[in-house]
Amino acid sequence: MGLISWIVLGLIAGWLASMIAGGGFGLLETIILGIVGAVVGGFIASALGVGDVTGLNIGSIVIAVIGAIIVIAVVRMLRGSRATV
Numbered sequence: 001m002g003l004i005s006w007i008v009l010g011l012i013a014g015w016l017a018s019m020i021a022g023g024g025f026g027l028l029e030t031i032i033l034g035i036v037g038a039v040v041g042g043f044i045a046s047a048l049g050v051g052d053v054t055g056l057n058i059g060s061i062v063i064a065v066i067g068a069i070i071v072i073a074v075v076r077m078l079r080g081s082r083a084t085v
Contacts, residue, residue: 005056009064010034013041016061017068025072033075034068041067 014034041063
């Protein structure tokens with residue numbers, strides 16, 4: 001996938017994940033979390049033998065959204081621990 005495809009996939013995955021897991025992130029953060037989520041989701045899916053992020057298709061979007069939800073949860077846990085210190 002090219003850079004533009006990763007950005008579009010990140011935007012879609014980040015937006016859907018923030019709709020599912022709750023917002024609170026700006027546009028740039030949403031794109032970055034979506035791209036990182038696509039990488040995380042692709043790694044997990046490949047490790048489990050389920051699939052891979054290969055392009056802009058429904059399967060890749062689902063994998064990227066699942067990864068983005070995981071990344072959002074981790075970011076929230078890290079932000080929460082910093083707020084209490």
